[in-house]
Amino acid sequence: MAIISSAQAAEQETPATHEAVGAPGGEAHHEGVFPPFQTENFAPQLVWLVLIFGFLYILMSRLALPRVGGIIENREKKIAADLDASRELQAKAQAAAAANDENLRLRREEAQAIGREAQQKIADEASARRARAEADAAEKIRAAEARIASAKSSALANVEEIALDAAASIVEKLTGAPADRGALAAEYKSVN
Numbered sequence: 001m002a003i004i005s006s007a008q009a010a011e012q013e014t015p016a017t018h019e020a021v022g023a024p025g026g027e028a029h030h031e032g033v034f035p036p037f038q039t040e041n042f043a044p045q046l047v048w049l050v051l052i053f054g055f056l057y058i059l060m061s062r063l064a065l066p067r068v069g070g071i072i073e074n075r076e077k078k079i080a081a082d083l084d085a086s087r088e089l090q091a092k093a094q095a096a097a098a099a100n101d102e103n104l105r106l107r108r109e110e111a112q113a114i115g116r117e118a119q120q121k122i123a124d125e126a127s128a129r130r131a132r133a134e135a136d137a138a139e140k141i142r143a144a145e146a147r148i149a150s151a152k153s154s155a156l157a158n159v160e161e162i163a164l165d166a167a168a169s170i171v172e173k174l175t176g177a178p179a180d181r182g183a184l185a186a187e188y189k190s191v192n
Helices: 002-021 027-031 039-175 181-191
Strands: none
Touching: 039 181
């Protein structure tokens, strides 16, 4: 029985201890309101709120905000300087592109002038070669015509001899007597 009575005694002491300590399961815990919402605690809570807010305000305004403001100002200055530098570089790049375009235009005109000059030079050389070839051909033609005229006159001179020989032999065959070459030559000259 002693064991049962001590268990009963422990059971009777336990709720009292729980209420005193405020452990869960006790009735005192369910009876009270949440301490920050109790009206008798409002004044001290407001005082602590003002003190902590004031301390944080002073801390932020004196330490953190000037640093953040300085960082933002430095970033703005750096961004503005970078923008100015980029505008300057862009202007330089545009000027360099314009100079490059002008240089290309001049080089293109120079190349076209060189091409026209080379074309004119080739045309002049071809024209000179053609003139020399034509002069050579004309000289050869004159020489050939002279040879032809010489051969013609020589052939014509021989033709007269051949014609006289042929006529003399025809007359001789027809008549049976030798032909007079002087009479035949006079007759040939009178016909031509």
